[in-house]
Amino acid sequence: MRYLPYFGFALLLILADQALKLYIHFNIPLDGEIPVFGDWFKLHHTLNPGMAFGIELGSEYGKLGLTLFRTLAVLVIGYFLARAVREKQPRGLLVSGAAIWGGALGNVVDSTFYGVFIEGNATPIGAIEPPFYPWFHGQVIDMFYFDIWKGYFPEYVPLWGGKYFSFFPIFNIADAAIFCGVVAVLIWHKKFFPHVTEEEERKKENQPTQEVE
Template identity: 45%
Template sequence: MTLKKAYLYIFIVLLIDQISKVYIKTNFFLNESINVLNLDWFRIHFIENEGMAWGIEIPGNYGKIVLTLFRIFAVFAIAWWLKDSLNKKSSNFLITAIILIFAGALGNIIDSVFYGVLFDHSVHQVATLFSDQPYETWFHGKVVDMFYFPFIQDYPMPDWVPFIGGKPFTFFNAIFNVADFAISVGVGILIVFNKKAFDESISSD
């Protein structure tokens, strides 16, 4: 794969990710939810978060900045990995995975860095793009999530099941965005096609 093609694929993922997020921000208020095609298991549900896995947060006034700067550093590291893999003509499995992970990470960083100053808040209202009353400052924006697929909803688990016995169970309970999906697919490629991804005898040409 050429560097030009890699840039194109990254741009496409970023474009889809950001268009979907801006649409949600400017058409939904926080925690608003709709069923797609009247399906209970396919919903658009608007939430915002700090953009870190498992809800990790660093307390204090500078915690969000530290997390954002760490993620920016990680993106630069992934960019170097992509360039190095292209120069070495690594397999398309590896390069595709890195492209997806890079584009996804960059998509969520855009939210964290810019959204706080681009939008006003979404609580009980639809946010305004380029508002003169932004909801936060630089590097303090929140990541927009919207896709929700609760295939199994509030299923009563038997009492004997460890940890969740006797409680209502929902699967799949995560709410995510295009960037999250890209990262997950990229990581999935590395796991499922591990041997092909890191096989130096397979060229990307």
């Protein structure tokens, strides 16, 4: 029962994430959008074949490698979350870890299954169609679009040169959960890891002071 609040919270995030993604898929055409608050916040249907900010891995096996890496990351995060629950770590850390785990798993669902079950979603890999295609080649559905600034990067900018970019990239509930979880850990890390902070303070106190001649 001690695991239920945190893994249950993660499951709710995954269900909400998947429900909204499927709603966007079936109700908004690709590249279509619905204004929410004026022109600056919209629901915009787009597909992300790669990582954050649309970065893609090269070669026909790049997407497969990315999906497998994400899956491995989900397993590792889930293991550490379960261990943290057993060790009765601070509740804020457990909630943050659950948000990160749920968000990561939500995007893994897209990458693993959407290429098979959603027509036209599989990441294009040219004329090559290995036996696993389109398993593990699904594209993540993104929809939250903050149109604060938009334009094209100069061609000389590495990775993003010549690409269209908005000030806040398009993201989904899973991305937001991961971001919020990581930010919470960074902000309250001293509270979440008090033993580490105490150990650092002891080391500082035991360091010999250097006299200035």
